[in-house]
Amino acid sequence: MLIETRFGTSETNESKIITFPSGLPGFEDLHRFIIVETGNTKPIYWLQSAENKYIALPVVVSFAIINDYNIDIRENELEDLCVENENDLLILNVVVIPDDVTKMTVNLAAPVIINAKKGIGKQIIIDAAELPLRFPVYEAIRNSLKGDEKNAGAVAESR
Amino acid sequence: MLVLSRKAGEGIRLDQNVTIDILSIEGDRVRIGIKAPCDMRIFRRELLEETVCTNREAVNAPALNISDIK
Numbered sequence: 001m002l003i004e005t006r007f008g009t010s011e012t013n014e015s016k017i018i019t020f021p022s023g024l025p026g027f028e029d030l031h032r033f034i035i036v037e038t039g040n041t042k043p044i045y046w047l048q049s050a051e052n053k054y055i056a057l058p059v060v061v062s063f064a065i066i067n068d069y070n071i072d073i074r075e076n077e078l079e080d081l082c083v084e085n086e087n088d089l090l091i092l093n094v095v096v097i098p099d100d101v102t103k104m105t106v107n108l109a110a111p112v113i114i115n116a117k118k119g120i121g122k123q124i125i126i127d128a129a130e131l132p133l134r135f136p137v138y139e140a141i142r143n144s145l146k147g148d149e150k151n152a153g154a155v156a157e158s159r
Numbered sequence: 160m161l162v163l164s165r166k167a168g169e170g171i172r173l174d175q176n177v178t179i180d181i182l183s184i185e186g187d188r189v190r191i192g193i194k195a196p197c198d199m200r201i202f203r204r205e206l207l208e209e210t211v212c213t214n215r216e217a218v219n220a221p222a223l224n225i226s227d228i229k
Binding site for chain 1: 197198200201202203206207209210211212213214215216217218220221223224225226227228229
């Protein structure tokens, strides 16, 4: 199937579609997304709406680039995503990139949790003092680019 | 919207398993205690509102070339 994306027309197959039954906060009407990776932006990926080509949220695998990022995911949240094996879980965080990219921030309080195997996702909100909504992430991304390239491939492998 | 007036020490019960207690009121600040099942996420409303903002702002990301970061 062909999907119109922010980056042009993309050939993908139905199994790559991630369904968000409740949409995302701010985009409650959009339920079908794909993860787009472009060589130009790794380790930033794009959570691209399959229904509206203009809606693509930059995301990172925070666990790969921020050392002490810890969240607790509840049993019922895993059940909502039909997670049978925790290894199927992909956790992304939305990045806000202003024109001055050095000021980019990541929302650590609202991880997007995805069952990569079944293609079901949900953005949850965790109220914890150590999880800011706008955590400066430019340096962490820079360091991950300097460091190992393995992490950057993590998303591609898990899908 | 259901609107109720409560005093410190009083509370509200939601359904079978959620209790919201008004612990104290000092000036414009109210301390609230909530008892709920652990599978229920409880968070300050502004976290949802700010997540709506960050999600919407995220979509406005400029064209990015990672080599600008290296």
